Amino acid sequence: MDVVKVFLLNSPYLKLDYLPPLEVQVSDLKIGSRVVVPLGKKRICVGIVQSICFLDSDCEFNLKRIVLPLENPLISETYFKLIEDMSKRYAGNFAQILSNVLPSIFKKIPRKIWIGSKVYSVDKILSSDVDYTRYITYWREKKVYFFKDSDNFLVKLKNKSVKKIRGKIKQAIIDLLKENNVLSISEIKSFLAKKNIYSSLDKLEREGLIVIFKEKTLQNRLSSVEYKLNNSQYNIAKEMEQVLTTHKFETHLLHGITGSGKTFVYLHLLKKCLEQGKSAILLLPEVALAWGMFQRLKKLLSYKHIYFYTGNLPDLEKQRIFYISSHTPTLIIGTRSSIFLPFYKLGLIIVDEEHVESYKQEQGIYYQTKEIVYFLAKQNNALLLLGSATPDIKTFYSANQGNIFKHTLDKRFGLSLPPKIIVIDLKNKQNKDIFSQKIFDKLSDVITKGEQVIILHNRRGYCPILYCSSCGNTIKCPSCDISLTYHKKNNSLMCHYCGFKIKFPPICSVCESSNFSFYGEGTEKIEEFLKKKFPNITILRLDKDIVQSRHKFKEILQSFERGEGQVLIGTQMLSKGHDFANVTLGIVLDGDLGLNFPDYRARERLFQLLVQLCGRVGRRDKRGEVYIQTRNKALDFWNFVENGDYIGFCKQELKKRKLFDYPPFVNLGLIRVSFARDWEEKDVFLDELTKQCLIFAKNFEGKVLGPVPAPIYYLHSKYRYHILLKSLQWSNIRTFFLNLKTNLLDKRVLSKKRQVQLILDLDPVSIL
Numbered sequence: 030m031d032v033v034k035v036f037l038l039n040s041p042y043l044k045l046d047y048l049p050p051l052e053v054q055v056s057d058l059k060i061g062s063r064v065v066v067p068l069g070k071k072r073i074c075v076g077i078v079q080s081i082c083f084l085d086s087d088c089e090f091n092l093k094r095i096v097l098p099l100e101n102p103l104i105s106e107t108y109f110k111l112i113e114d115m116s117k118r119y120a121g122n123f124a125q126i127l128s129n130v131l132p133s134i135f136k137k138i139p140r141k142i143w144i145g146s147k148v149y150s151v152d153k154i155l156s157s158d159v160d161y162t163r164y165i166t167y168w169r170e171k172k173v174y175f176f177k178d179s180d181n182f183l184v185k186l187k188n189k190s191v192k193k194i195r196g197k198i199k200q201a202i203i204d205l206l207k208e209n210n211v212l213s214i215s216e217i218k219s220f221l222a223k224k225n226i227y228s229s230l231d232k233l234e235r236e237g238l239i240v241i242f243k244e245k246t247l248q249n250r251l252s253s254v255e256y257k258l259n260n261s262q263y264n265i266a267k268e269m270e271q272v273l274t275t276h277k278f279e280t281h282l283l284h285g286i287t288g289s290g291k292t293f294v295y296l297h298l299l300k301k302c303l304e305q306g307k308s309a310i311l312l313l314p315e316v317a318l319a320w321g322m323f324q325r326l327k328k329l330l331s332y333k334h335i336y337f338y339t340g341n342l343p344d345l346e347k348q349r350i351f352y353i354s355s356h357t358p359t360l361i362i363g364t365r366s367s368i369f370l371p372f373y374k375l376g377l378i379i380v381d382e383e384h385v386e387s388y389k390q391e392q393g394i395y396y397q398t399k400e401i402v403y404f405l406a407k408q409n410n411a412l413l414l415l416g417s418a419t420p421d422i423k424t425f426y427s428a429n430q431g432n433i434f435k436h437t438l439d440k441r442f443g444l445s446l447p448p449k450i451i452v453i454d455l456k457n458k459q460n461k462d463i464f465s466q467k468i469f470d471k472l473s474d475v476i477t478k479g480e481q482v483i484i485l486h487n488r489r490g491y492c493p494i495l496y497c498s499s500c501g502n503t504i505k506c507p508s509c510d511i512s513l514t515y516h517k518k519n520n521s522l523m524c525h526y527c528g529f530k531i532k533f534p535p536i537c538s539v540c541e542s543s544n545f546s547f548y549g550e551g552t553e554k555i556e557e558f559l560k561k562k563f564p565n566i567t568i569l570r571l572d573k574d575i576v577q578s579r580h581k582f583k584e585i586l587q588s589f590e591r592g593e594g595q596v597l598i599g600t601q602m603l604s605k606g607h608d609f610a611n612v613t614l615g616i617v618l619d620g621d622l623g624l625n626f627p628d629y630r631a632r633e634r635l636f637q638l639l640v641q642l643c644g645r646v647g648r649r650d651k652r653g654e655v656y657i658q659t660r661n662k663a664l665d666f667w668n669f670v671e672n673g674d675y676i677g678f679c680k681q682e683l684k685k686r687k688l689f690d691y692p693p694f695v696n697l698g699l700i701r702v703s704f705a706r707d708w709e710e711k712d713v714f715l716d717e718l719t720k721q722c723l724i725f726a727k728n729f730e731g732k733v734l735g736p737v738p739a740p741i742y743y744l745h746s747k748y749r750y751h752i753l754l755k756s757l758q759w760s761n762i763r764t765f766f767l768n769l770k771t772n773l774l775d776k777r778v779l780s781k782k783r784q785v786q787l788i789l790d791l792d793p794v795s796i797l
């Protein structure tokens with residue numbers, strides 16, 4: 030008897046046995062096929078065929094039958110291997126990982142399918158034998174389509190001088206077209222992350238503002254604008270081109286200072302890769318950066334299959350790109366979720382700004398994008414290129430050990446010079462002013478000259494800490510161990526971790542007074558201060574409170590680029606990737622922010638942020654200056670910052686990490702334990718947890734630290750504990766975790782009912 034093993038893409042994420050679908054030979058069914066299967070008495074759900082085997086036994090009567098085969102296959106065997114690798118590496122459930130990384134549309138049973146241009150209802154196919162038989166016939170002949178591509182239409186502006194129009198979506202479409210000349214309907218949907226833009230397009234067309242036209246020939250041909258690499262770019266690009274040509278798996282690091290022209294090296298390699306008929310991915314750490322890069326490259330490179338991809342595209346758009354990329358050489362420019370597309374002949378993976386922490390996914394399933402692309406590149410004999418002005422110290426170390434080929438671009442492209450960096454000591458100053466006198470004078474000077482300034486302050490809101498004036502109590506979030514931030518504009522207090530919000534003034538929970546003192550400042554207060562001091566200029570602000578949409582983010586940046594504001598103040602959002610022409614002064618108000626976090630990566634993170642910020646200053650002929658305020662000028666950290674000496678900093682940091690046993694010298698695993706505050710058995714559980722940790726620690730090759738309360742002990746109404754594992758082998762860490770979990774389950778202090786959550790976070794980026 031033939032049995033088909035299927036992974037369910039929905040809860041309970043099991044692997045179950047089924048009989049093949051009626052009228053289908055098992056030999057017609059491929060591994061990786063998507064199928065609809067019955068589950069329990071009434072449910073039907075979607076799964077992926079893992080294997081087909083022959084069983085001697087006669088348990089046929091107990092097995093249910095697959096009710097409908099869909100894409101045959103949806104994913105390839107190499108895709109399976111990737112998920113298998115992830116489930117081993119991250120000690121997770123195969124089906125759950127697969128379900129998480131596939132576009133969510135594949136977890137649902139489709140409602141319609143197409144045969145030729147005719148549409149059929151899946152309900153009907155499932156309920157009528159005649160329709161089912163006909164469906165299977167076409168399915169076998171590969172004539173069934175699960176997606177209809179109706180978006181081969183392009184849109185452009187008719188009248189370039191339109192300004193304000195009514196309707197948010199309409200306005201957003203017009204703004205997009207102003208930047209891009211021509212876009213396809215799919216691209217507009219992608220960027221606005223909206224599926225229904227048709228009525229807005231329709232209205233705009235009727236109002237005579239845009240033209241919608243059919244793409245005539247499918248311009249499959251690849252071409253690019255003429256460009257000339259400078260000598261350093263050329264030598265580096267040629268070396269890697271050689272790797273592409275010989276289809277070898279190699280990892281390279283491009284350490285190029287800000288403004289050195291890394292993008293043109295990428296451009297050159299992407300073009301070569303596509304010319305060879307292979308696919309490529311260019312990853313960026315944030316949606317806005319990915320979109321900026323997509324627009325930039327589309328102007329330089331013309332090819333039909335260049336797509337912008339991120340996790341929050343509309344479902345149908347994700348599905349469309351998924352299908353196309355499985356059988357066509359494509360170039361994907363996107364964020365980390367792009368790596369789970371089923372690439373056809375993958376030849377090149379570029380990870381830009383490779384040091385950024387958002388390459389680590391910490392929701393749903395935990396994974397490190399860089400580990401997965403390493404696996405993918407190896408599997409496909411592809412070139413993996415990591416690029417950054419401030420590489421991750423681990424990458425830097427690996428390159429120095431000879432495991433990664435390293436290339437350096439140490440000069441800005443053209444004539445521009447990196448800015449001069451001046452660190453200002455605030456130590457003995459008793460001033461309550463936000464700016465030191467020296468910086469304030471400099472600021473006034475630059476404003477008078479009509480040049481632009483960016484000010485970095487990594488804290489939003491008006492004021493981050495509020496004390497009760499009567500009893501000294503700080504006002505905290507009721508669900509988190511975090512101070513509430515005062516926001517003046519809406520006169521409220523907010524928790525920046527869980528979103529909790531109350532009107533100001535609150536009542537002190539200790540003494541019931543409602544008189545408060547404020548401490549510290551956020552971007553909102555700095556903006557207010559500057560507006561008072563410089564009433565005649567425009568001051569713009571860029572932080573999460575202002576930027577509620579991607580569109581707004583762009584709007585502020587563009588307005589600043591056009592010179593409509595002279596000062597831009599913001600959180601780390603303003604530090605990455607932007608190419609401002611007229612900024613000659615950068616200011617960092619609180620250079621120490623984050624430096625004292627109980628996290629071994631704190632210094633590295635701050636250094637990277639500061640270098641990125643400096644990269645935005647003086648990008649044209651006029652050399653810029655960056656002033657940084659600190660209360661700890663004595664730290665040698667600041668010498669490295671002033672000299673822009675990233676390599677020196679890395680070397681010193683590596684010494685410290687070696688001394689205290691931190692990566693790259695050991696591997697870190699963090700077991701995150703959390704449970705509700707009112708859980709009655711928490712004491713019993715914690716006792717047992719501590720006991721078990723001690724027992725397993727005896728045979729553990731490495732160190733076990735904890736369980737201890739996490740630095741943020743109370744968050745989202747849950748208590749949190751950490752167990753930190755240090756070992757030379759990842760496998761030791763995984764084994765420790767699995768043994769601990771199994772034992773706690775056996776002892777029944779951990780139940781499957783999820784009162785307690787136990788998560789293994791390998792190489793944690795945040796240990797707060």
Ligand SMILES: Nc1ncnc2c1ncn2[C@@H]1O[C@H](COP(=O)(O)OP(=O)(O)OP(=O)(O)O)[C@@H](O)[C@H]1O
Pocket residue numbers: 256257258259262285286287288289290291292293418442606608644
């Ligand atoms: N070969 C080239 N031909 C023409 N212009 C170039 C070339 N290389 C770089 N440039 C220009 O130099 C500037 C800096 O290049 P690019 O943006 O690629 O730098 P980057 O290394 O990516 O910097 P960052 O890390 O700050 O993003 C850009 O304005 C870019 O257009």
Ligand SMILES: [Zn+2]
Pocket residue numbers: 506507508509511524525526527528529745
């Ligand atoms: Zn909170």
